Amino acid sequence: MDKIIAIQGVQGSFHHLVAQEYYHKEVEVLECMSFAELTKSLVTGVAKEGVMAIENSIAGSILPNYALIDENNLKVVGEHYIPIDMNFMAMPGQKIENIKKVYSHPMALLQCKEFFKKYPHIKLIEDADTAEVARRISEKGSTKVAAVASKAAARLFGLDILAESIHTKKSNATRFLILSTKKKEPNGDKIDKASLKFELESKRGSLVSVLNILRDFNLDMTKIQSMPIIEFPWKYSFFIDVIFEDYIEFKKAMDILEVMTERLTILGTYKNSL
Amino acid sequence: MDKIIAIQGVQGSFHHLVAQEYYHKEVEVLECMSFAELTKSLVTGVAKEGVMAIENSIAGSILPNYALIDENNLKVVGEHYIPIDMNFMAMPGQKIENIKKVYSHPMALLQCKEFFKKYPHIKLIEDADTAEVARRISEKGSTKVAAVASKAAARLFGLDILAESIHTKKSNATRFLILSTKKKEPNGDKIDKASLKFELESKRGSLVSVLNILRDFNLDMTKIQSMPIIEFPWKYSFFIDVIFEDYIEFKKAMDILEVMTERLTILGTYKNSL
Numbered sequence: 001m002d003k004i005i006a007i008q009g010v011q012g013s014f015h016h017l018v019a020q021e022y023y024h025k026e027v028e029v030l031e032c033m034s035f036a037e038l039t040k041s042l043v044t045g046v047a048k049e050g051v052m053a054i055e056n057s058i059a060g061s062i063l064p065n066y067a068l069i070d071e072n073n074l075k076v077v078g079e080h081y082i083p084i085d086m087n088f089m090a091m092p093g094q095k096i097e098n099i100k101k102v103y104s105h106p107m108a109l110l111q112c113k114e115f116f117k118k119y120p121h122i123k124l125i126e127d128a129d130t131a132e133v134a135r136r137i138s139e140k141g142s143t144k145v146a147a148v149a150s151k152a153a154a155r156l157f158g159l160d161i162l163a164e165s166i167h168t169k170k171s172n173a174t175r176f177l178i179l180s181t182k183k184k185e186p187n188g189d190k191i192d193k194a195s196l197k198f199e200l201e202s203k204r205g206s207l208v209s210v211l212n213i214l215r216d217f218n219l220d221m222t223k224i225q226s227m228p229i230i231e232f233p234w235k236y237s238f239f240i241d242v243i244f245e246d247y248i249e250f251k252k253a254m255d256i257l258e259v260m261t262e263r264l265t266i267l268g269t270y271k272n273s274l
Numbered sequence: 275m276d277k278i279i280a281i282q283g284v285q286g287s288f289h290h291l292v293a294q295e296y297y298h299k300e301v302e303v304l305e306c307m308s309f310a311e312l313t314k315s316l317v318t319g320v321a322k323e324g325v326m327a328i329e330n331s332i333a334g335s336i337l338p339n340y341a342l343i344d345e346n347n348l349k350v351v352g353e354h355y356i357p358i359d360m361n362f363m364a365m366p367g368q369k370i371e372n373i374k375k376v377y378s379h380p381m382a383l384l385q386c387k388e389f390f391k392k393y394p395h396i397k398l399i400e401d402a403d404t405a406e407v408a409r410r411i412s413e414k415g416s417t418k419v420a421a422v423a424s425k426a427a428a429r430l431f432g433l434d435i436l437a438e439s440i441h442t443k444k445s446n447a448t449r450f451l452i453l454s455t456k457k458k459e460p461n462g463d464k465i466d467k468a469s470l471k472f473e474l475e476s477k478r479g480s481l482v483s484v485l486n487i488l489r490d491f492n493l494d495m496t497k498i499q500s501m502p503i504i505e506f507p508w509k510y511s512f513f514i515d516v517i518f519e520d521y522i523e524f525k526k527a528m529d530i531l532e533v534m535t536e537r538l539t540i541l542g543t544y545k546n547s548l
Binding site for chain 2: 036060063126205211212223
């Protein structure tokens with residue numbers, strides 16, 4: 001039997017699409033209604049691996065998801081990017097003028113902010129998942145309400161698309177992480193990317209010293225983000241992604257960072273998919 | 275007459291509290307129901323300055339707000355931090371068990387996620403502003419619904435606090451920017467902090483070279499965040515905050531960064547309030 005993959009949301013969601021592209025079309029998924037539920041299904045072993053959205057070019061990183069990964073000691077074993085395509089859908093026969101409320105994931109609503117400015121009569125309501133709303137509307141045959149979700153969700157639940165590709169940034173993509181409880185080691189598979197977290201005091205130049213080490217060992221940064229640690233003024237957490245050609249050099253750099261930084265965690269090593 | 279300050283949300287909101295602390299208790303505010311409306315009131319001159327939330331330790335930066343500042347050519351002229359205190363409130367006489375829905379700002383709901391896990395019967399609904407929900411409940415005398423807002427909002431609108439300080443991270447603070455259409459120059463006022471934005475190709479070490487310049491001119495970074503530019507793979511935007519003692523040294527470093535980076539924008543120079 002195939003392994004079960006945990007996704008956020010239901011079939012037809014963007015997470016489901018990622019699972020199908022990353023594994024295969026017929027992948028067996030476990031539908032989770034929150035990211036917390038998703039991590040729990042991995043920790044308890046109900047699902048073998050999971051798909052979790054981590055950032056996009058409009059909203060930036062979903063920082064609470066980093067906390068979930070860290071607190072549950074999960075490992076990043078892969079990544080996948082999909083272009084975002086948001087569509088406005090309702091029961092067949094409905095018209096935009098008659099729609100009073102639209103339900104979707106907050107991130108999806110944010111991505112379609114410009115579109116909804118033209119329809120101030122429509123109230124935006126946050127929901128747990130894009131496709132789940134589509135399913136609910138379909139099952140109840142609800143009128144005057146709409147969903148913002150993928151074209152796949154409209155097809156799957158028999159809804160009409162009233163306006164397609166309504167997201168603002170047309171070249172917007174979302175990055176998803178593939179998570180597991182076990183870390184991935186380079187046994188034949190190509191491993192050329194890593195996600196790190198560490199803490200540093202903001203002494204002048206302390207971050208520069210760390211970045212100089214990364215450069216010395218030929219690691220290229222593809223992401224850097226600092227987060228203040230409120231309990232300790234002048235102390236920061238850093239989330240950094242690096243790509244590299246030589247895993248041995250990566251390991252050497254990490255040995256040095258272990259000494260130079262505090263609480264270094266390698267969130268995972270995996271294959272770069274950009 | 276005093277100048278009018280634009281805030282996001284209504285009186286009793288966290289933005290209102292910041293305006294009172296940053297200016298003075300009797301500050302005249304213009305209530306804006308979105309961040310876009312807030313920036314518009316500045317551009318059209320209806321308000322002289324504005325208060326805008328920019329980041330907190332749970333959700334990270336509110337990146338769409340950086341875009342609003344940038345696109346409208348606004349300048350950061352100050353910053354202010356307030357500890358976040360979220361409270362669960364409803365019409366007098368209501369009990370938690372009878373509450374069916376809670377309305378608040380998405381950021382506020384996120385900060386209280388753990389609390390609401392204990393009450394799965396309460397549906398979380400995203401709204402434009404924390405205090406505006408409190409006002410609406412009060413005006414309509416609505417039962418079975420609750421707001422998540424400040425204690426000031428409960429007092430102002432006569433609601434009962436059913437549970438106080440329900441936010442997860444007890445030492446959480448939110449950072450607000452003070453915005454204007456004109457930049458602040460050091461004329462007597464202490465200026466020791468700046469917010470920058472620039473673009474870089476991710477050639478190995480290009481960011482390190484920039485950070486080395488910052489160090490050479492005695493600028494300390496208090497924030498760094500990279501954002502991929504989807505249209506141009508391998509190109510990134512960086513948002514950086516620096517603090518410094520010598521404004522002349524800061525200017526020299528910016529002259530060099532102007533050459534080393536692309537599209538350097540100094541979003542503002544102001545007084546550090548940490």
